[in-house]
Amino acid sequence: MTIDRGRLPQPGPTRPFAFPAIDKSTLPNGLRVWTVRHTQVPIVAFMLLVRRGASSDPPGKDGLAAVSADMLDEGSGDRSAIDMHEALARLGAQFDTDIGSDATVASVTVLSRFADRALGLLSDIVVRPAMREEDFLRVRQLRLHRLTQIRDMPGAVADRAFLKLLYGPHPYGHSPIGNEASLAAMHVDDVRAFHEQTIRPSVATLLAVGECQHDAIVQLVTDCLGAWTGACDGDVVPTQTLPRGPRLSIVPRPKAPQSELRIGQVSVGRDTPDYHALLVANTILGGQFVSRINLNLREDKGLTYGARTAFEFRRMPGPFVLQASVQTSGTASAIGESIGEIAGIRGARPVTADELSLGVAALTRGYARSFETADQIARAVMQLALYDLPDDYFAQFVPRVECVTADEVSRVMTRHLDPDRLTTLVVGDVDTIGQDLGRLGLGDPVVLPPDAF
Amino acid sequence: MNLPFTKHTLDNGLDVLLHEDHACPIVAVNLWYHVGSKNERPGHTGFAHLFEHLMFEGSQHHDRGFFQPLQGAGATLNGSTNADRTNYWEVVPTGALELALWMESDRMGYLLPALTEAKFSNQRDVVLNERRQNYENRPYGLAPMALLAALFPPDHPYHWTTIGEIADLEAVGLEEVHAFFRRYYHPGNASIALAGDIDADGALALVDAHFGEIERGADVEPVRVSATLPGDVRIRFEDRVELPRLYLAWLSPAMFAEGDADLDLATDLLANGKTSRLYRRLVFEERMATDVSAAQNSREIAGYAQITATAAPGHTLGEIEGVILDEIVRLTSEGPTDGEIERGRIQAESQFVFRLQTVGGFGGKSDQLNAYNVFKGDPAYFQRDLERYQVVTAESLRLAVARYLDPGRRVTLSIVPRDRIALAAPDSTPAVVS
Numbered sequence: 001m002t003i004d005r006g007r008l009p010q011p012g013p014t015r016p017f018a019f020p021a022i023d024k025s026t027l028p029n030g031l032r033v034w035t036v037r038h039t040q041v042p043i044v045a046f047m048l049l050v051r052r053g054a055s056s057d058p059p060g061k062d063g064l065a066a067v068s069a070d071m072l073d074e075g076s077g078d079r080s081a082i083d084m085h086e087a088l089a090r091l092g093a094q095f096d097t098d099i100g101s102d103a104t105v106a107s108v109t110v111l112s113r114f115a116d117r118a119l120g121l122l123s124d125i126v127v128r129p130a131m132r133e134e135d136f137l138r139v140r141q142l143r144l145h146r147l148t149q150i151r152d153m154p155g156a157v158a159d160r161a162f163l164k165l166l167y168g169p170h171p172y173g174h175s176p177i178g179n180e181a182s183l184a185a186m187h188v189d190d191v192r193a194f195h196e197q198t199i200r201p202s203v204a205t206l207l208a209v210g211e212c213q214h215d216a217i218v219q220l221v222t223d224c225l226g227a228w229t230g231a232c233d234g235d236v237v238p239t240q241t242l243p244r245g246p247r248l249s250i251v252p253r254p255k256a257p258q259s260e261l262r263i264g265q266v267s268v269g270r271d272t273p274d275y276h277a278l279l280v281a282n283t284i285l286g287g288q289f290v291s292r293i294n295l296n297l298r299e300d301k302g303l304t305y306g307a308r309t310a311f312e313f314r315r316m317p318g319p320f321v322l323q324a325s326v327q328t329s330g331t332a333s334a335i336g337e338s339i340g341e342i343a344g345i346r347g348a349r350p351v352t353a354d355e356l357s358l359g360v361a362a363l364t365r366g367y368a369r370s371f372e373t374a375d376q377i378a379r380a381v382m383q384l385a386l387y388d389l390p391d392d393y394f395a396q397f398v399p400r401v402e403c404v405t406a407d408e409v410s411r412v413m414t415r416h417l418d419p420d421r422l423t424t425l426v427v428g429d430v431d432t433i434g435q436d437l438g439r440l441g442l443g444d445p446v447v448l449p450p451d452a453f
Numbered sequence: 454m455n456l457p458f459t460k461h462t463l464d465n466g467l468d469v470l471l472h473e474d475h476a477c478p479i480v481a482v483n484l485w486y487h488v489g490s491k492n493e494r495p496g497h498t499g500f501a502h503l504f505e506h507l508m509f510e511g512s513q514h515h516d517r518g519f520f521q522p523l524q525g526a527g528a529t530l531n532g533s534t535n536a537d538r539t540n541y542w543e544v545v546p547t548g549a550l551e552l553a554l555w556m557e558s559d560r561m562g563y564l565l566p567a568l569t570e571a572k573f574s575n576q577r578d579v580v581l582n583e584r585r586q587n588y589e590n591r592p593y594g595l596a597p598m599a600l601l602a603a604l605f606p607p608d609h610p611y612h613w614t615t616i617g618e619i620a621d622l623e624a625v626g627l628e629e630v631h632a633f634f635r636r637y638y639h640p641g642n643a644s645i646a647l648a649g650d651i652d653a654d655g656a657l658a659l660v661d662a663h664f665g666e667i668e669r670g671a672d673v674e675p676v677r678v679s680a681t682l683p684g685d686v687r688i689r690f691e692d693r694v695e696l697p698r699l700y701l702a703w704l705s706p707a708m709f710a711e712g713d714a715d716l717d718l719a720t721d722l723l724a725n726g727k728t729s730r731l732y733r734r735l736v737f738e739e740r741m742a743t744d745v746s747a748a749q750n751s752r753e754i755a756g757y758a759q760i761t762a763t764a765a766p767g768h769t770l771g772e773i774e775g776v777i778l779d780e781i782v783r784l785t786s787e788g789p790t791d792g793e794i795e796r797g798r799i800q801a802e803s804q805f806v807f808r809l810q811t812v813g814g815f816g817g818k819s820d821q822l823n824a825y826n827v828f829k830g831d832p833a834y835f836q837r838d839l840e841r842y843q844v845v846t847a848e849s850l851r852l853a854v855a856r857y858l859d860p861g862r863r864v865t866l867s868i869v870p871r872d873r874i875a876l877a878a879p880d881s882t883p884a885v886v887s
Contacts, residue, residue, distance in 0.1 A: 256590055
């Protein structure tokens with residue numbers, strides 16, 4: 001065999017791939033039990049999804065959902081927090097809780113021979129937490145320390161400030177961790193009440209992926225969680241209007257060698273019919289290494305280690321965000337270039353046929369790779385449960401993406417992004433870059449106090 | 454439990470490791486070069502990693518970005534450099550295996566003709582920004598520099614971090630790239646692993662066809678330097694942080710050496726997770742720390758064990774140091790409980806099974822085969838690696854702790870908020886960080 005170095009080998013056809021088949025049941029208490037048999041490795045991944053997250057924080061109680069999630073593994077019944085973790089460790093389990101805007105997820109992955117014991121522990125953790133006051137005080141104190149620490153983390157400062165700028169008092173306007181005042185005012189009774197109102201079977205789905213049988217899992221879940229009852233409050237419905245804040249803000253970080261950038265706006269929810277077109281558009285704009293923005297800021301100008309954009313699709317309209325850490329001297333230039341790229345892809349510089357085919361191929365040809373491990377499959381299936389997507393969603397993904405045209409990219413970017421409404425935030429050295437920022441045509445930068453969030 | 458494979462060595466010295474797994478229509482291509490920042494010299498630090506960046510900027514027969522054709526074929530890809538090795542990987546749909554091999558072989562065989570001053574200076578700027586982002590502009594980000602510099606003497610290649618020193622990165626010239634490439638980037642110093650939806654015979658023929666024509670270079674001499682600590686080296690560093698953090702570090706066994714697995718389990722039971730002894734005392738009971746963690750960082754020619762804890766407001770690093778030493782002394786005298794040993798064993802078994810889930814990427818099966826091949830000369834080491842953890846006893850763990858976590862011979866690094874030196878562990882002197 002000889003190699004032709006004169007041209008790149010063309011990739012051959014993609015072998016058909018059978019997406020995971022989901023077996024579904026619903027218990028009398030409303031809990032959905034979904035399983036996927038995946039027997040590559042003798043393990044089982046359990047995930048308990050509850051469709052209530054930080055956007056359910058009551059007014060003035062920012063951070064309550066996250067503290068409540070943190071309290072789940074602090075013991076149950078006679079078990080202390082340490083006992084609970086000792087029990088998990090003795091199974092060699094990987095345990096995690098995750099809190100987002102729309103959901104709380106507790107997950108445990110174990111060798112399949114420990115599946116029943118792991119599910120028992122997961123059930124005690126999520127449904128029957130002890131919620132003792134002494135544990136609450138310790139957990140809250142650790143969260144307050146965390147808030148202190150992240151004041152020095154430019155990325156965390158930027159994320160918190162940016163949500164506030166985009167959303168104001170809207171349920172998406174705060175990061176899950178909350179703030180000092182709200183945490184300080186919180187009481188263990190708040191946590192108990194929140195758990196009572198939100199962690200309920202009617203909004204929950206138990207996923208099991210791995211070496212498992214559907215009927216056996218349903219029986220096991222019935223034993224562990226069949227007695228779990230209670231209705232849940234309705235979905236979060238925002239009543240607040242979105243703020244129209246300054247176009248350019250800066251949180252001072254004296255002598256910072258880099259500026260942490262966020263540029264974006266409130267955009268669109270997961271239920272948009274434009275979802276697939278937006279994925280393609282974002283891939284071309286800032287969603288992959290060879291995106292316009294990364295090639296411009298990193299590979300052409302060397303201003304950053306990397307820049308990326310994303311539409312954060314959620315149950316309600318989520319943000320579109322560009323994020324990058326750029327060297328201080330190049331801050332204004334990076335902002336100008338980024339906004340130019342966002343504006344350009346809406347029509348002034350439409351995507352080329354090459355860009356389109358590369359973007360589509362990047363999303364479709366490697367799609368099967370997202371279904372390799374039990375955890376990956378569980379996370380993919382969880383999206384169906386969280387966003388009410390149909391069973392054939394995975395099978396339809398590739399054909400839907402392949403239909404996207406260049407005109408559609410321009411159309412959806414024009415519809416969902418507006419350069420005049422973009423909000424730009426910098427965490428950086430205001431003394432060095434303040435003047436440059438003033439010349440961007442975005443108005444004088446509004447200086448935000450570092451402790452305003 | 455095992456990780457089956459076949460191994461072949463091409464005429465030019467390239468090791469080829471093949472593992473079939475047809476669950477998903479993807480193939481992992483994973484290529485290791487046995488070179489890292491350990492091969493650098495003082496004054497030239499950061500070069501191995503900067504060179505890794507240049508590998509993505511195009512080669513003679515594809516003088517454009519490395520990412521584009523592969524992302525267009527549905528691949529995911531990356532590379533990384535550490536003290537001991539540099540790895541490059543792609544996970545491609547089965548039909549794009551040939552493309553990945555073509556691309557990897559072109560940059561192994563034909564990188565230099567495409568390398569220009571413009572690419573070089575662009576990637577140097579990118580790396581300086583990587584350094585700013587991950588070290589300079591990050592709280593506690595310079596701790597690794599201070600810690601390694603104190604643990605290892607200036608002529609030891611673990612004295613510096615892989616990202617390198619700013620002055621060295623600014624001083625390096627394009628001519629060094631050529632010498633470095635010739636010395637380290639050739640088939641005799643490399644190992645390629647393919648894992649996934651392949652037919653082993655066909656895959657071997659493809660690898661041979663693409664890489665067989667590349668000439669072998671001179672063998673690379675192993676680096677051999679040893680280190681000892683003179684006593685308790687107590688240093689401090691003022692940083693833009695709110696809470697002070699204490700780092701205790703000891704020289705420890707190299708990767709796979711005797712005592713390495715014992716210390717792995719010892720650091721776990723001391724400070725990893727809510728069941729660990731130090732978490733219970735420092736965070737749960739006495740509440741003088743906000744977090745605590747530990748690791749046995751074993752590398753190819755030496756290791757260092759490390760315990761890290763952040764003080765809660767109102768507490769000093771001296772108090773925390775006292776508790777940590779107290780627990781080390783207790784572990785040294787009483788040893789671990791049977792329950793702790795049993796827990797460590799089952800956690801090791803689980804971790805090894807979890808590691809078999811994915812063919813590619815950092816830590817996937819292809820990466821593990823290369824690690825065992827490059828560092829042990831034995832890609833079949835997976836099973837024996839697990840056995841190392843299963844034979845640890847309470848007494849062997851106790852002896853390893855007694856031998857290596859010696860309170861009299863260590864580095865004690867305090868990182869404190871600016872102008873709050875009183876929070877540092879006592880008797881510390883300013884650390885030099887570059």
